[in-house]
Structure formats: structure tokens, C-alpha cells
Amino acid sequence: MVRSARRFPELTDFVALSMTRTMRLLLSLLLVASFFFGCVTPAAAQAPGTKLRVATRNLEPFSFEKDGRRVGYAAELWDQLSRETGLQYEVQVVNTAADVIDALKNKTADVGVGAISVTAQREEIIDFSQPFYESGLQILTSGGSGSFADSMLALIKNLFNLELIGMFLLLLFTMLIISHLVWRYEHKINGDQWPESYKAGLWESFWWTISTLLVGGADNKGPVGVGGRIIAIVWMLLSIVLVSLLTASFTTTLTINTLKGDISGPGDLPGRKVATVKGSTAETWLTAKGATVEPLATVTDCVLALKDGKVQAVVYDAPVLQYEAGKLNDEKLQMVGQMFMRQNYAFALQQDSPLREKLNQALLKLSEQGVGNELRKKYFGEDQ
Structure with missing residues (x-):
């Protein structure tokens, strides 16, 4: 090898030069790498003076x-x-x-x-x-622990609605027509029971109409003429239909208005007006389930809307909702059902x-x- 080196001095110089350049390149790469990692490290381990x-x-x-x-x-x-x-x-x-x-x-x-x-x-x-922290959504409702006066007031409000009032007006109008027709046919041939005077006769006729509607007839009083008895038959059949319609309307109205406050779980929320915080995961969930969502700025706003009767329930993160409701110390505010849509903070x-x-x-x-x-x-x- 010594002879070869002496015989080819140019080759020896070339190899030495190549090794030198390679070492310089490796050193340069190491410097660049150290600089790069030095820049990245402070992000993970906070640089002094930064917050x-x-x-x-x-x-x-x-x-x-x-x-x-x-x-x-x-x-x-x-x-x-x-x-x-x-x-x-x-x-x-x-x-x-x-x-x-x-x-x-x-x-x-x-x-x-x-x-x-x-x-x-x-x-x-x-x-x-x-x-x-493990959490989940829960429902806050208002009602169930009010006073007797509050319950009676709610019942009265349920009774006085347009549907029931309309049914009563229809019944009254029908009774007045039947009473007029019975008096018209009967007062000429049955003056003792249906007086000639329209005012007195219509009152007697109206009494018979009410009695027939409620108990099926009036004691010692009834049409004797053909026309009057035909009207009486029509009224007896019609009264069965009207009483059935009135009873169904009354029952349906009370049931619907009672169910409006009967929310016991997530399955009762679709179609109900529910408040929650705008932009929250609860709003997304309620919208997907078909509830009528009332998005508000804060949980406090949601709870106050429930107290004022503007919404039927509030849905939000269970611990936050329970904390906010507890601050108001209102017995009518109740957390109902179990947590659902469990999530982690x-x-x-x-x-x-x-x-x-x-x-x-x-x-x-x-x-x-x-x-x-x-x-x-x-x-x-x-x-x-």
C-alpha cells in the first residue's frame, strides 16, 4: 500500500480531500439538526419569560x-x-x-x-x-311541587281554551234551536206545559231540552204533538252525539295540557319547547331529536325562562344545571330522569x-x- 501511495500521490490527495468534505457536510447537518430541535423544544417546554x-x-x-x-x-x-x-x-x-x-x-x-x-x-x-370530569345531559322542569292554589289555577287555564269554549257554544246554539222548534209545535196544542208567551214558553222548552240532554228527559213534561215528538226524537239522538263529542274534547284538552308539564326523560322532549345554551352540544342533540329549541346566552337565562313559563324544560350539562337551579332555591324546579348523552370534560x-x-x-x-x-x-x- 505504501508503494501504491508513493506511486499514485494524486489518488492519495483526492481521497483525503473527499473525506474532509464529507466530515464538513456531516458537521453542517448536525448543526442544522441541533438548531431545528432547539427551536422546537421551547414549544413543549415553555421558553423562559413566555406565558x-x-x-x-x-x-x-x-x-x-x-x-x-x-x-x-x-x-x-x-x-x-x-x-x-x-x-x-x-x-x-x-x-x-x-x-x-x-x-x-x-x-x-x-x-x-x-x-x-x-x-x-x-x-x-x-x-x-x-x-x-365525567358528565352528561339532564333535564330540568318546573312543576309538581306547587301549592293547591297553583294547581287549581292551572286547571282553570286548561278549561278555558278555544276548543272547549267552541264546543260549549255549539251545544248552546243547538239547544236554542231545538227549544224554539219544540215550543213552536207544542204551544198551540199543549199550552199548560208550553205557554203562549214566547219568553216563558222558550224557557220551559229550554228546561226540557237541558233535562233531555243530561238525564234523558224531564218528569211530567214532554211533547204530545206529532211535530214536537219528531223534534224530540231528533234531539235525543243528536244529544248522544253532542255529549260524546263534548266529553272527548274535554278529555283530550285536559290530557294534552297535563302532558305539557309531564316530562320525565329524553323521550318526552320531541315537539316540546326546550331551552339550552346557544352553540352547546345540548343544542345540537335537541335539534336532531326534533325538540323546539330556544337557544339562550347563559344557563341562568335558560332557568329563568323556565320559571317564567316561556319554555317547558331546560336541557344542559347535568352538574352545571343542578348548580344553577340550586342557587334559586325554588322547590318547583326539579331535575328529572337520568343523565343521557354522557360526555367527558x-x-x-x-x-x-x-x-x-x-x-x-x-x-x-x-x-x-x-x-x-x-x-x-x-x-x-x-x-x-
Whole structure:
């Protein structure tokens, strides 16, 4: 080999030059790679002096302002999570859950904190941490525990409706015609029972008409002429039909008006006027099930609309709905049925967020320490 090197000095120089260039290229690639990973790392492990942008909305008891501090189940859990992971943050308050999702999608926020439901539709555009609270939808209604006076007032309102009033007017008009016809045929041949005077005779005839309608006839009183008896036969047959129609109309009206307040589960909601928070998962579900949805700005607005009789029920996340109804201390407000459309709350993140794994590890650690249980007792008075 030494002889070859001495014999071909140009070849030796070429090999040395090629190795030098290769080493330089490898060094350059290493420098570029280190620079690249150095730029990416601060996003996952927050760069000094920067703060995460946390989007939230005011929704008791998960995130709300009290005595100048942000408190609530989700807000306090996030605060402990940020201290566990060493992350600093600043809060920006938005109006709805949809605004939180949009902020993450548009990358104007890094984390969404609150009662944010994990759904397949949202998972397509953002990421979520591990769930920290299991919830679901539930129904709030008004009624069932009112006073006797309230019950009687509701019954009177049911009776005085256009359908029943129309049936009574039709019956009265028919009775007046029958009474007039019976008097016309009878007063000439049966003056003792049907006086000649139209006013007195019509009253006697009307008494016979009512008696026939209610009990099938009047004692010691009845038409004796052919014309009068024909009218009497027609009236007896007609009264059977009219009583049946009136009874059916009365029963149907009372049943329908009673059922308007008889909501015991999700199956009773289609066709009913139901309030919920605008843009929520509850609104989507109610629309799909055929309910008449009344979307309002806040849960408080929904509950007040129910109290005022503007809607027949409120459907929203069970813990939030129960918390809001409890604040009013109204015995007529009742949570009915079991939770349905079960869902989980989690912290929302940008799509492919490098924070996800770090937050999940810290969440598991806090869960093992019983932090979630303490917050549950504090805000819901229950232990999981």
C-alpha cells in the first residue's frame, strides 16, 4: 500500500480531500439538526419569560370570577396543573365554548379551560387532554311541587281554551234551536206545559231540552204533538252525539295540557319547547331529536325562562344545571330522569400540541393525590 501511495500521490490527495468534505457536510447537518430541535423544544417546554394563553368562559361552577380571582372546578384544577408542570399562563375570557374552540383552532390560544366536552367533531380540529370530569345531559322542569292554589289555577287555564269554549257554544246554539222548534209545535196544542208567551214558553222548552240532554228527559213534561215528538226524537239522538263529542274534547284538552308539564326523560322532549345554551352540544342533540329549541346566552337565562313559563324544560350539562337551579332555591324546579348523552370534560389544546403528554402525566399524578375528589366535594358536595 505504501508503494501504491508513493506511486499514485494524486489518488492519495483526492481521497483525503473527499473525506474532509464529507466530515464538513456531516458537521453542517448536525448543526442544522441541533438548531431545528432547539427551536422546537421551547414549544413543549415553555421558553423562559413566555406565558401560555388560556381561553376560558364564565360558567359556574367550573370557571368563574369571584373576589378578583378565577375559581371553579376546572379553573382550580388547571392552576394546580400549571404549578405541577411549571407552566406560566395568562387568561383570556370569551363568551361561549365555541369561542374557546375557535381560539385554539386559529392558534390565538394554547389551552382551553372549563366545562369543555370531548366530541368527535371537535377532535377533528383540536386536541384534548385526558378527561378530568365525567358528565352528561339532564333535564330540568318546573312543576309538581306547587301549592293547591297553583294547581287549581292551572286547571282553570286548561278549561278555558278555544276548543272547549267552541264546543260549549255549539251545544248552546243547538239547544236554542231545538227549544224554539219544540215550543213552536207544542204551544198551540199543549199550552199548560208550553205557554203562549214566547219568553216563558222558550224557557220551559229550554228546561226540557237541558233535562233531555243530561238525564234523558224531564218528569211530567214532554211533547204530545206529532211535530214536537219528531223534534224530540231528533234531539235525543243528536244529544248522544253532542255529549260524546263534548266529553272527548274535554278529555283530550285536559290530557294534552297535563302532558305539557309531564316530562320525565329524553323521550318526552320531541315537539316540546326546550331551552339550552346557544352553540352547546345540548343544542345540537335537541335539534336532531326534533325538540323546539330556544337557544339562550347563559344557563341562568335558560332557568329563568323556565320559571317564567316561556319554555317547558331546560336541557344542559347535568352538574352545571343542578348548580344553577340550586342557587334559586325554588322547590318547583326539579331535575328529572337520568343523565343521557354522557360526555367527558377535558382541557382543550391546539391540534398536535406538544403540551399534551406533559399535561396528561401531571393530570394522572394529581388524580392519584386526590385533587379531583377534593374539588368535587368543594363544588358539588359529593365524593367520587
